[in-house]
Amino acid sequence: MPTHTHAYPAGATDPDGPALRKGAAAARARHAAGRVLAALGRSVAIIVPVFLVATFVTFALRSMSGLSPARIQLGENATPEAIGRVEAQWGLDRPFLAQYGDWFTGVLHGQLGTSWVNGADISTLIGLGLGVSLSVATFALVIGVVVGFGLGTLAALRRTTLVDRAITGFVTVISVMPAFVVGIVLVALFSVGVPLFPSAGYVPAEQGIGPWLSHITLPALALSFDVVADVARQLRAGLVAAYDENYVTGAVVRGLSPRRIFFSHVLRNGVGPALATLGQKFPALVGASVVTEWIFGLQGFGRFANDSAQAGDVPAVQGVLVVSIVLVVSFNLIVNLVLARVMPASQRGV
Secondary structure, three states: OOOOOOOOOOOOOOOOHHHHHHHHHHHHHHHHHHHHHHHHHHHHHHHHHHHHHHHHHHHOHHHHHOOOHHHHHHOOOOOHHHHHHHHHHOOOOOOHHHHHHHHHHHHHOOOOOEOOOOOOEHHHHHHHHHHHHHHHHHHHHHHHHHHHHHHHHHHHHOOOOHHHHHHHHHHHHHHOOOHHHHHHHHHHHHHHHOOOOOOOOOOOHHHOHHHHHHHHHHHHHHHHHHHHHHHHHHHHHHHHHHHOOHHHHHHHHOOOOHHHHHHHHHHHHHOHHHHHHHHHHHHHHHHOOHHHHHHOOOOOHHHHHHHHHHHOOHHHHHHHHHHHHHHHHHHHHHHHHHHHHHOHHHHOOO
16 A cells, blocks of 8 residues: 655755644643643642641640740749630630630731730841841752752762862861851951851841841851751762663763753752752751851841740740741652652652
């Protein structure tokens, strides 16, 4: 049976070619969007129950702590009648679930309650400190990602060489250096010895990008060492493992350039552990920088949490925990979406 073929004059192109390529590109875009939406659905299905349970446990903190605003306002010698009046003013004489329902409704509207110590709005207090901590943590994360990815990639490309061993030794050393020790050294070097940066204080970005960056550079550097070390180690391990896979051997056999092999196959499959590390690091940078904030004279989120806990200000501590929960789940959601978009293995559900 004869077959029909289409012949085109020399130098001519298939008129259906551009349409086919556009259709294939659109199909790939729809497929990628579907993968991201599926990852979003899976993440939300996990995050919502976790958030509900975490907020319930957070609210139960007051009952478990045995603290009361009356003890803070009236002192330890207050009479039971006076304590009862103050607790009634705060609505603490109502059933536990009723209190939780009102508090959780306020949380959904961004209202975290009122401080027992000074009667100030907790959302406002946290917002002031969170802006400082987010500035420092974001800059520290940027430094950690840039330097960590650079060192991890170089170590993987030069694996088993002197360069690889030097980078591995360097990240091992900086990983065990406490942030407060690094902060003190940085102040001694770049604020006292060579006065390039201010030793303390904070200037909002609204007052100028230059002063803002100069005030957050040293604290961000102090916090970035741990991020650099973890990102570099995880990325190196992921890239080395990816280089040993069969698809890389196949790409070499097909004659693909080393650059294309690295970016199209190795990096996309090996970046997962490093990205997962970032999902844990950013919330930790925001909430675990109390000592660093003391060294650099910053009134940040971590310092506010520490002061609230020491004062027994339970609503403030509850607000800190809620914000920390939101930061953790939000950043992990972002990381999961990036993994679903970037990594072929995650797209297959591996």
